[in-house]
Amino acid sequence: MVSSLVITGGQKLKGEIRVEGSKNAVLPILAATVLNGGLNVIKNCPGLKDVEIMIEILREIGCVVSKEGSTIIVDSSSVNSTIVPEAYAIEMRSSIIFLGPILSRFGKATIGHPGGCDIGPRPIDLHLKALKKMGTKIQDAQRGFIYCEADKLKGCDIQLDYPSVGATENIMLAAVFAEGDTYIRNAAKEPEIVDLQNFLIGLGVNISGAGTSVVHIEGAANKKLKNIEHVIISDRITAGTYMVAAAMTGGDVTLKGIVPEHISATVSSLREAGCRINVKRNELHISGPARPKAIDIIRTLPYPGFPTDMQAQIVTMLAIARGTSIVVETVFENRFMYVEELLRMGANIKLEGRIAVIKGVKKLTGAQVAARDLRGGAALVLAGLAAEGVTTVSSIKHIDRGYENIEEKLAQLGALIRREV
Numbered sequence: 484m485v486s487s488l489v490i491t492g493g494q495k496l497k498g499e500i501r502v503e504g505s506k507n508a509v510l511p512i513l514a515a516t517v518l519n520g521g522l523n524v525i526k527n528c529p530g531l532k533d534v535e536i537m538i539e540i541l542r543e544i545g546c547v548v549s550k551e552g553s554t555i556i557v558d559s560s561s562v563n564s565t566i567v568p569e570a571y572a573i574e575m576r577s578s579i580i581f582l583g584p585i586l587s588r589f590g591k592a593t594i595g596h597p598g599g600c601d602i603g604p605r606p607i608d609l610h611l612k613a614l615k616k617m618g619t620k621i622q623d624a625q626r627g628f629i630y631c632e633a634d635k636l637k638g639c640d641i642q643l644d645y646p647s648v649g650a651t652e653n654i655m656l657a658a659v660f661a662e663g664d665t666y667i668r669n670a671a672k673e674p675e676i677v678d679l680q681n682f683l684i685g686l687g688v689n690i691s692g693a694g695t696s697v698v699h700i701e702g703a704a705n706k707k708l709k710n711i712e713h714v715i716i717s718d719r720i721t722a723g724t725y726m727v728a729a730a731m732t733g734g735d736v737t738l739k740g741i742v743p744e745h746i747s748a749t750v751s752s753l754r755e756a757g758c759r760i761n762v763k764r765n766e767l768h769i770s771g772p773a774r775p776k777a778i779d780i781i782r783t784l785p786y787p788g789f790p791t792d793m794q795a796q797i798v799t800m801l802a803i804a805r806g807t808s809i810v811v812e813t814v815f816e817n818r819f820m821y822v823e824e825l826l827r828m829g830a831n832i833k834l835e836g837r838i839a840v841i842k843g844v845k846k847l848t849g850a851q852v853a854a855r856d857l858r859g860g861a862a863l864v865l866a867g868l869a870a871e872g873v874t875t876v877s878s879i880k881h882i883d884r885g886y887e888n889i890e891e892k893l894a895q896l897g898a899l900i901r902r903e904v
């Protein structure tokens with residue numbers, strides 16, 4: 484079923500919406516429900532394709548999973564398999580996050596090699612190097628599978644070559660039942676790491692340091708972990724995406740349920756582009772300018788730097804800004820695929836490797852465009868909101884992976900947008 488979003492541009496977005504729970508927090512936490520062999524009640528889960536796939540995997544290995552609105556209940560007492568089928572690894576690379584918890588609890592795990600995706604090769608060398616150091620025997624990928632075995636994982640001191648989010652999470656989960664303490668140095672500091680730590684603390688794991696570059700986990704080889712109820716943090720990238728929608732349409736939007744310190748880099752850049760932004764407690768109000776101002780240079784960086792997951796959205800806003808901007812993508816190799824679609828809408832952007840030079844134009848014009856990845860697809864929707872005429876964004880399955888009911892939320896703010904199946 485190929486579906487599209489049809490957008491008639493030119494509406495100033497107005498009103499308020501609530502931002503859903505974080506995709507990149509709920510995915511590792513759903514994998515972590517394997518650890519306690521008990522009951523896990525996870526609240527404020529976003530309704531996303533990627534969450535559905537995680538639930539399928541949990542059921543595949545024997546968990547009983549039910550959903551009540553945005554609450555997912557996982558009973559992992561009935562896990563009866565340590566194999567994550569290859570199909571899931573291909574469909575969703577972040578299924579690699581099952582490696583740590585399954586290995587930690589059962590001493591072995593077989594998982595499809597995630598392979599790359601559209602934004603880059605997405606290697607897992609940092610994950611495997613750390614697990615090997617903890618005592619895991621890893622057979623190289625055969626027929627697309629990675630076979631891991633560890634009689635007993637040993638806690639140890641791990642220095643990450645790069646503050647990889649997924650590697651930090653996998654090591655945290657593998658360390659839970661290891662013998663001895665694990666230190667992860669040069670750890671990723673993203674808020675999603677902190678949410679995962681809070682979940683583990685709720686299970687009874689002695690862990691600290693998440694949000695800093697050193698995370699310390701006291702391995703508890705045979706500890707019985709507790710049942711848990713946990714509320715997922717708000718999605719900082721979804722929040723940023725709707726903020727850019729307001730910025731591009733000269734809108735007046737209030738976002739509810741946000742965590743201000745998680746979006747400070749995005750707020751800072753949008754203020755530099757001329758947006759008026761007021762933040763109080765868990766609410767943010769943004770007023771877009773008549774036309775955004777160019778920003779000299781933005782580099783995407785690991786948290787708390789400007790998020791790579793906001794790169795496509797900010798470039799799209801700068802495409803209609805007054806002046807020329809430069810955006811450098813330092814995290815992924817190939818995260819500008821949406822640019823060629825923007826060029827078809829009249830943007831003036833030059834790409835040189837990981838550098839985009841964006842010469843703002845007065846107006847984009849509506850066109851037929853195709854989403855190629857999650858955030859690039861969302862950026863094309865933003866372009867359609869500001870463009871003259873009608874824009875059709877196809878292949879929106881990419882967008883549905885990371886945004887809950889995007890067209891309903893934008894329509895709630897006055898956008899002329901509909902889903903065509």
Ligand code: EPZ
Pocket residue numbers: 506507508510577603604605606607608609610611645646647648649650671791792814815816857858885
């Ligand atoms: C997480 O991906 C997020 N996904 C990504 O969000 C996000 O862009 C990324 O972190 C960076 O913030 C989830 O949390 C599910 P990384 P992850 O490991 O863990 C290289 C979205 O749009 N690397 O921090 O895969 C890698 O190639 C998605 O919501 C290695 O070289 O990101 C990349 O260049 C997209 N070897 C860089 O590190 C490894 O073993 C950052 O990757 C692992 C990573």
